[in-house]
Amino acid sequence: xxxxxxxxxxxxxxxxxxxxxxxxxxxxxxxxxxxxxxxxxxxxxxxxxxxxxxxxxxxxxxxxxxxxxxxxxxxxxxxxxxxxxxxxxxxxxxxxxxxxxxxxxxxxxxxxxxxxxxxxxxxxxxxxxxxxxxxxxxxxxxxxxxxxxxxxxxxxxxxxxxxxxxxxxxxxxxxxxxxxxxxxxxxxxxxxxxxxxxxxxxxxxxxxxxxxxxxxxxxxxxxxxxxxxxxxxxxxxxxxxxxxxxxxxxxxxxxxxxxxxxxxxxxxxxxxxxxxxxxxxxxxxxxxxxxxxxxxxxxxxxxxxxxxxxxxxxxxxxxxxxxxxxxxx
Amino acid sequence: xxxxxxxxxxxxxxxxxxxxxxxxxxxxxxxxxxxxxxxxxxxxxxxxxxxxxxxxxxxxxxxxxxxxxxxxxxxxxxxxxxxxxxxxxxxxxxxxxxxxxxxxxxxxxxxxxxxxxxxxxxxxxxxxxxxxxxxxxxxxxxxxxxxxxxxxxxxxxxxxxxxxxxxxxxxxxxxxxxxxxxxxxxxxxxxxxxxxxxxxxxxxxxxxxxxxxxxxxxxxxxxxxxxxxxxxxxxxxxxxxxxxx
Numbered sequence: 001x002x003x004x005x006x007x008x009x010x011x012x013x014x015x016x017x018x019x020x021x022x023x024x025x026x027x028x029x030x031x032x033x034x035x036x037x038x039x040x041x042x043x044x045x046x047x048x049x050x051x052x053x054x055x056x057x058x059x060x061x062x063x064x065x066x067x068x069x070x071x072x073x074x075x076x077x078x079x080x081x082x083x084x085x086x087x088x089x090x091x092x093x094x095x096x097x098x099x100x101x102x103x104x105x106x107x108x109x110x111x112x113x114x115x116x117x118x119x120x121x122x123x124x125x126x127x128x129x130x131x132x133x134x135x136x137x138x139x140x141x142x143x144x145x146x147x148x149x150x151x152x153x154x155x156x157x158x159x160x161x162x163x164x165x166x167x168x169x170x171x172x173x174x175x176x177x178x179x180x181x182x183x184x185x186x187x188x189x190x191x192x193x194x195x196x197x198x199x200x201x202x203x204x205x206x207x208x209x210x211x212x213x214x215x216x217x218x219x220x221x222x223x224x225x226x227x228x229x230x231x232x233x234x235x236x237x238x239x240x241x242x243x244x245x246x247x248x249x250x251x252x253x254x255x256x257x258x259x260x261x262x263x264x265x266x267x268x269x270x271x272x273x274x275x276x277x278x279x280x281x282x283x284x285x286x287x288x289x290x291x292x293x294x295x296x297x298x299x300x301x302x303x304x305x306x307x308x309x310x311x312x313x314x315x316x317x318x319x320x321x322x323x324x325x326x327x328x329x
Numbered sequence: 330x331x332x333x334x335x336x337x338x339x340x341x342x343x344x345x346x347x348x349x350x351x352x353x354x355x356x357x358x359x360x361x362x363x364x365x366x367x368x369x370x371x372x373x374x375x376x377x378x379x380x381x382x383x384x385x386x387x388x389x390x391x392x393x394x395x396x397x398x399x400x401x402x403x404x405x406x407x408x409x410x411x412x413x414x415x416x417x418x419x420x421x422x423x424x425x426x427x428x429x430x431x432x433x434x435x436x437x438x439x440x441x442x443x444x445x446x447x448x449x450x451x452x453x454x455x456x457x458x459x460x461x462x463x464x465x466x467x468x469x470x471x472x473x474x475x476x477x478x479x480x481x482x483x484x485x486x487x488x489x490x491x492x493x494x495x496x497x498x499x500x501x502x503x504x505x506x507x508x509x510x511x512x513x514x515x516x517x518x519x520x521x522x523x524x525x526x527x528x529x530x531x532x533x534x535x536x537x538x539x540x541x542x543x544x545x546x547x548x549x550x551x552x553x554x555x556x557x558x559x560x561x562x563x564x565x566x567x568x569x570x571x572x573x574x
Binding site: 198201202204205207208209211212213214215216217218219220221273 | 380381382401402403404406407411412414418419420421422423427430431432434435436437438439487488490491
């Protein structure tokens with residue numbers, strides 16, 4: 001899959017702005033700086049809160065690769081996210097000595113394969129029918145996990161988190177946070193590379209008119225499968241560290257509606273047209289949620305997200321990024 | 330010389346409605362064929378079956394000697410079959426230049442054993458194509474800023490961007506002014522001079538007669554005439570189909 005993307009990316013047109021390598025370097029610098037800032041707060045809650053925001057950047061960007069770029073709205077986010085999380089639970093039980101990044105990679109591969117499989121079965125459906133099929137996927141996966149005793153079934157599973165972070169020292173949450181920042185770099189670099197490549201143009205053509213895309217030589221099914229596999233894989237990677245973050249994972253928390261709502265709402269609020277949108281959405285909405293959880297109540301989060309979503313869909317359907325682009329034109 | 334396009338006994342139904350029945354059609358390399366027929370006679374359905382947008386239940390389509398029936402639309406486009414849509418279907422979120430970039434990236438560059446266009450060459454090619462259809466000034470506008478007529482020109486330019494060997498222009502001239510019709514005819518004849526075989530579907534008889542070397546007529550899903558344009562338009566059956574008894 002990666003070679004396919006690379007091959008298409010090679011055909012990309014020269015575009016203004018940073019090249020892909022320079023962009024990745026910039027992202028890494030930004031991630032390190034953000035980590036430094038979070039560490040300077042000197043409070044371990046800051047890591048827990050920032051982890052969630054970065055997790056939503058990853059999740060929102062992953063959703064946007066399929067939903068924003070190709071226009072296929074996936075409601076089955078929790079299926080992919082939980083596959084990542086539960087693959088870590090399985091690996092924790094079978095091979096607890098595996099380093100967490102390896103678990104993340106495995107979770108990503110599993111979720112990508114499920115993405116590929118469901119894509120193959122459902123991508124002949126369009127519009128709302130595809131969305132309903134993905135919703136069904138989430139229900140199916142949740143039912144399977146709930147009845148799978150090895151990973152704790154409905155009782156849930158405990159994961160003992162090491163007390164200290166490897167390599168960097170300090171609390172283990174710092175390591176989880178750093179890992180999630182790393183995933184953020186990978187996902188954002190991929191999303192931006194797609195946008196600037198032939199692949200991105202192909203995705204846009206599919207979103208705008210699938211029949212015309214086919215007539216223009218775009219292999220629509222293959223591209224949609226690439227999109228579902230990448231999108232699902234990244235969602236799985238976002239979910240893989242979750243058992244270590246929560247230390248107790250049960251189906252109702254792994255498949256929480258919050259993940260699905262936020263992963264869709266954040267790109268929509270930020271803007272789905274490019275990679276900046278999900279970041280803005282995750283930082284604004286995720287930041288607000290974290291702030292409100294502390295100051296008011298954590299139960300009001302979904303209400304806030306819902307209200308913001310309604311406001312944006314009505315007043316700024318292109319999201320925050322769209323507002324700025326419109327001003328520029 | 331063997332035919333470039335060979336349509337044999339093609340049939341297509343939509344439920345109980347027979348849209349096409351036993352269509353036989355051959356197009357020689359380098360030919361300019363006009364395809365006419367009253368509304369609803371199956372012209373666009375035939376184009377859709379030839380290009381793979383729809384699947385014909387009966388008969389077969391061969392292009393350059395190879396069977397097309399198992400191929401998807403994008404595979405056929407890559408082999409050199411391109412079409413414009415009767416109702417323009419632009420990529421709405423992409424600029425005009427980017428609209429043309431899609432077939433260049435996915436049809437032209439996907440052909441094996443060919444030069445791959447890259448960044449600046451693609452942009453130059455997009456500009457050139459837009460110039461040919463008179464849309465050069467609007468290269469960075471979105472399709473929604475275009476008039477219906479301009480959208481038809483964009484449709485044609487996008488089909489041309491795929492560098493086809495056979496171009497099917499499905500009513501590219503509807504609504505165009507007299508002078509614009511002349512421009513498009515000249516453009517299609519020039520393309521034909523460069524070796525592109527062209528099938529033109531059109532209601533404007535002046536354009537059809539000026540352009541076509543051969544004329545085929547569809548009526549109610551059947552081909553009722555095929556031959557020299559001057560003879561075909563005098564054919565009593567064709568006259569009856571258009572003017573009634």
